Amino acid sequence: MNALSDIAVYLENPPTTTVIIEIDPKTAREVLEKRNKGNRPPKANKVNQFSGDMSSDRWGLTGDTIKFGTDGRLLDGQNRLAACIKSGKNFKTHVIFGIDPALFGRMDIGKPRNPADILHIAGYKYASTLAAAIRWAHLLDNDPYDRSTLQPDEVLRLAKEKYNDIEPYLKYGRDINRQFAHPAGQLAALIYHFSRSDNKKAMDFIRAWLKGDRNGKYQIIDTMQALLHSQKANNNGRIHELTRASIIIKAWNIFKLGQKGSLAQLQSAANTKLEIIS
Incomplete structure (x- = not known):
């Protein structure tokens, strides 16, 4: 299966643990266009930073996750996906599915997600x-x-x-x-x-x-x-x-x-x- 198919399967039947998926630019674009409704605007400086790392092969499997809610919506990871598109490079990442969207306000509390x-x-x-x-x-x-x-x-x-x-x-x-x-x-x-x-x-x-x-x-x-x-x-x-x-x-x-x-x-x-x- 490709990344898009993997994501579709896991959205229907969320695993209890994270899974590692290799995201390609086409998949990243599809997710951002169809599953990123209502999210905060992407941060250009982060996208540029991440894109530079991906282009220079400095991006690794850090353990940071891309998150999807039970409603299929992307809850975290849009800057990394945008960087994937900008760099034109695939990247591997942990992905977690089945998060309750109501918990969004408590997610990544250490990151600058403000009111x-x-x-x-x-x-x-x-x-x-x-x-x-x-x-x-x-x-x-x-x-x-x-x-x-x-x-x-x-x-x-x-x-x-x-x-x-x-x-x-x-x-x-x-x-x-x-x-x-x-x-x-x-x-x-x-x-x-x-x-x-x-x-x-x-x-x-x-x-x-x-x-x-x-x-x-x-x-x-x-x-x-x-x-x-x-x-x-x-x-x-x-x-x-x-x-x-x-x-x-x-x-x-x-x-x-x-x-x-x-x-x-x-x-x-x-x-x-x-x-x-x-």
Whole structure:
């Protein structure tokens, strides 16, 4: 049997141990075209590195595995398969079949598979923005000062369950990012929380920010944006994410209450607890 036939047989009847298969470029292309749906984008630097090793006959049977799920989908190995195609060389590899796709978030935990990768694989659009938005929504609901990292599978769970209504707010975060260069995910989460407090005023707040309305009740938005700009200018183009969140939240709270507000109030925000008024 050739490699394609071997893979087809093992997908139907997964062995309990790994098997060694010699993958040729034709098989690699077939697998990537038909069994790599929804995977994260390949990493060009890895493909180039692996391809160079294969072309120079420096690639060996390392024990690393190519993995297939019980649904027939490729779960790990796309960079090696792409390198096989690029180099035009066969390579031998251990292959494992019959993995539960639900365990993907726990697979290769030491490799740089981040929450955005998992969300992309799960079919979410703007996965990087969504991952950042979920992180910030979670922080705002719990403890904004918590620096622990959400694991990829936990981010996916939150996307499916607790924050399954946050996706529409990604647009606002991305719009603000394009216009003012503030992080889209963080802004999406803030707007999401503002909207839960008062949707009508939240949409007015965002509209005024994007459209440039700065007079009357919108003056606090102008003060906020000017302060954010000066913070970045005074810190080599950077602003701490907690400082940014504090200033924006304080401006929102003032706007929601219908107050004029002042620069001094926003400047002091970084020294007070982050709290979105209900």
